[in-house]
Amino acid sequence: MFERIREKLEILADAAKYDVSCSSSGSNRKNENKGLGDAEGTGICHTYTEDGRCVSLLKILLTNHCIYDCAFCVSRRSNDIKRAAFTVDEVVELTMNFYRRNYIEGLFLSSGIFKNADYTMERLVRIVKKLRNEQRFNGYIHLKTIPGASEELLKEAGMYADRMSINLEMPTESGLKLLAPEKSHEDVKKPLDYIQQTITQFSSEKALIKSVPKFVPAGQSTQMVIGATPESDKEIMHTANAFYKNFSLKRVYYSGYIPISQDARLPVIGSQPPLIRENRLYQTDWLMRFYGFDVKEILNDAHPNLDVDIDPKLSWALRNLEKFPVDVNTADYKMIMRVPGIGVASALKIVQARKFGRLHQDQLKKIGISFNKAKHFIRYADSPLQLRDYEAGHIKSVILSESSSKYNKVPKNQLSIF
Amino acid sequence: MEIFVFDGTLEGLLTAVFDCYQKKSDAVKLVSQLHYVPDVFKEAFTVISDDTKAKRVWSGLTKKLDSDWMKSIYKSFLSEQPATFQDLFEFIRYIIDSPPGAEANFGNKYVLEISQMSHKVHREKHRMEAFIRFQKTGDNIFYAHIEPDFNVLPLIIDHFKNRYADQKWIIYDLKRKYGLFYDLEKVEEIAFDFTTEMSPALNALPANVLDPQEELYALxxxxxxxxxxxxxxxxxxxxxxxxxxxxxxxxxxxxx
Structure with a gap:
């Protein structure tokens, strides 16, 4: 008994870990029935794995049996691996007992497709319903939308889940067709759109009726696998941008492909996952969502891929040197945020503090900006006299020589010849 | 430079501010009793904590600072750092002496220090909310002990009470020798004398007091x-x- 549940958890957690979403924030579910759990406000990362990723939710598959054969997926039909399936009660018990010990913020439940979409979705809904209604569980629930499931089931699921998500898998339709001929982006867009419209409908009713039930209060997200197919960064981020706009997504996740298959269409097993690229894509995502950048400013036909050695904000600044230097004592908040080395919080502190007097170097350093990077792009009360403008290549080399990158200069799988 | 010695409580610190205005003091070095080393050449003024004086300073501050800043004062105080006591003292004087809005002056040393220290304490609070691991005991109480860098127990009460409303729990601070106990109705402060037997090196109770299922879930x-x-x-x-x-x-x- 002990051993069987351990084995199931091992198989079904292992199969679920390639889904990178770990967010447990953005919901407004309070513990109002003296039950267990509270999913209001900010999320909590309860621990971090040795790969540095946050563990916030019990992330498992209901089963890893699957009727599909997607080349990039570890649970694909043709893969010779151990298969397992949880019962409804097992998932409920695990979630409740992990939560009671403060191990997790809630449940992230996904599944391989067995029999058909509705059959699978119906099982998922049964679990979340039991957690909410019978166990009075108010923790966070992230539920996977199964493509092709009926709208009635999706609507029911949304009444219990805090977040729902459905993965694009590959950034472009052609990439997806190459590795998963049975799937298409249309299958993803339809349910995303249906749930988004239902969210909007519920929130507009909320203006009129006081007690409207919750419907996916933490919104929807999606995920793309990076580096399995040959898309450019521009294609990836323009797709992400379109999905943010069209479906009001809360998050798009980028997952560097980890070779798990001998398939000739994919990178070979043992090759290094594209971690730097993944990091640069997330930085771009942040620039779009929090720093007021348009995706076209960062990635366009002239500049279709992100630099590896410098971050996208610095790269943009070096390509637009005519917009600098920015005087932190007079410039617009939006422009201060665009300075490499100054983040959202520091920019806000700067515009508040400068009302009390012109800001000097030591104050800027204490406020917490990355001064060595920012100094090439700003003027302040005691900035040194500069007789000539430096060109982009020079500034870049100075910044690179002063900083130690968090990434090795040489990829780990490449031998150094010196 | 005058030396003020206070009892280490928030009430005492606020009283010190009051006294400093009453005595028309200029530069003051504020030291808590715990850290005070008497100096033969310099006499120190002992602050007697006074509820009325403290409340006057506190309510004066609430007229100028929003609730987030008032919380920042409380959080920085819970850091228990000697330097922070001084920073708080200076910050409060700066706010009282300045026209409304002065807390936005991040160019001011004390505004920045308090803002940054309250963030540090907040981070420690958040870490406790994340890293506490309860063990279920044989009598159905979920137990955990901690040794936080700062005195954050008062800050985590609501979080755990809201979340674990249907289970009894204890969170015990081994360093400061007090804890919180939730009995399904309310949270109470408790003190045990067993803590000397508890290993601070590990958050674990002896197996004989645990629920039989505990081992399975930990595994x-x-x-x-x-x-x-x-x-x-x-x-x-x-x-x-x-x-x-x-x-x-x-x-x-x-x-x-």
Whole structure:
């Protein structure tokens, strides 16, 4: 008994870990029935794995049996691996007992497709319903939308889940067709759109009726696998941008492909996952969502891929040197945020503090900006006299020589010849 | 420079501010009794904590600062750092002496110090909310002990009360020798004398007082933690940045 549940958890957690979403924030579910759990406000990362990723939710598959054969997926039909399936009660018990010990913020439940979409979705809904209604569980629930499931089931699921998500898998339709001929982006867009419209409908009713039930209060997200197919960064981020706009997504996740298959269409097993690229894509995502950048400013036909050695904000600044230097004592908040080395919080502190007097170097350093990077792009009360403008290549080399990158200069799988 | 010695309470600190205006003092060095070393050449003024004086200073501050800033004052105070007591004293005087809005002056040393210290304390509070691991005892109480860098127990009461409304729990601070007990109705402060037997090196109760299911769930959690790791992405530097080694003792998944 002990051993069987351990084995199931091992198989079904292992199969679920390639889904990178770990967010447990953005919901407004309070513990109002003296039950267990509270999913209001900010999320909590309860621990971090040795790969540095946050563990916030019990992330498992209901089963890893699957009727599909997607080349990039570890649970694909043709893969010779151990298969397992949880019962409804097992998932409920695990979630409740992990939560009671403060191990997790809630449940992230996904599944391989067995029999058909509705059959699978119906099982998922049964679990979340039991957690909410019978166990009075108010923790966070992230539920996977199964493509092709009926709208009635999706609507029911949304009444219990805090977040729902459905993965694009590959950034472009052609990439997806190459590795998963049975799937298409249309299958993803339809349910995303249906749930988004239902969210909007519920929130507009909320203006009129006081007690409207919750419907996916933490919104929807999606995920793309990076580096399995040959898309450019521009294609990836323009797709992400379109999905943010069209479906009001809360998050798009980028997952560097980890070779798990001998398939000739994919990178070979043992090759290094594209971690730097993944990091640069997330930085771009942040620039779009929090720093007021348009995706076209960062990635366009002239500049279709992100630099590896410098971050996208610095790269943009070096390509637009005519917009600098920015005087932190007079410039617009939006422009201060665009300075490499100054983040959202520091920019806000700067515009508040400068009302009390012109800001000097030591104050800027204490406020917490990355001064060595920012100094090439700003003027302040005691900035040194500069007789000539430096060109982009020079500034870049100075910044690179002063900083130690968090990434090795040489990829780990490449031998150094010196 | 005058020396003020106070009793280390927030009430005492606020009283010191009041006294400093009453005495028309200029430069003041504020020291808590615990850290005070008498100096033969300099006499010190002893602040007698006074509820009325403290309340006057506090309510004066609430007229100028919003609730977030008032919380920042409280959080910085819970840091228990001698230097922060001085910073708080100076910050409060700066706010009282300045026209409304002065708290936005991040160019001012004390505004920045208090803002940054309250963030540090807040981070420690958040870490406790994340890293506490309860063990279920034979009598149905979920127990955990901690040794936080700052005195954050008062800050985590609401979080745990809202979340674990249907289970009894105890969170005990071994360093400061007091804890919180939730009895399904309310949270009470408690003090035990067993703490000398507790190993601060590990967040674990002796097996004989645990619920029979406890071992299974601790094991499943450890299995789960191992299974979700992706070895191809191993990044210990990032791992340790997120979970500094001094917190590992709380985490059952990090015990071998």
């Amino acid at each position: 499943l959690w450890k299995d789960y933690f191992r299974s979700v790791n992706i070895p191809a992405r191993k990044n210990m530097k990032l791992h340790i940045r997120h979970v500094p080694k001094r917190y590992w003792k709380y985490l059952s998944e990090k015990q071998s």
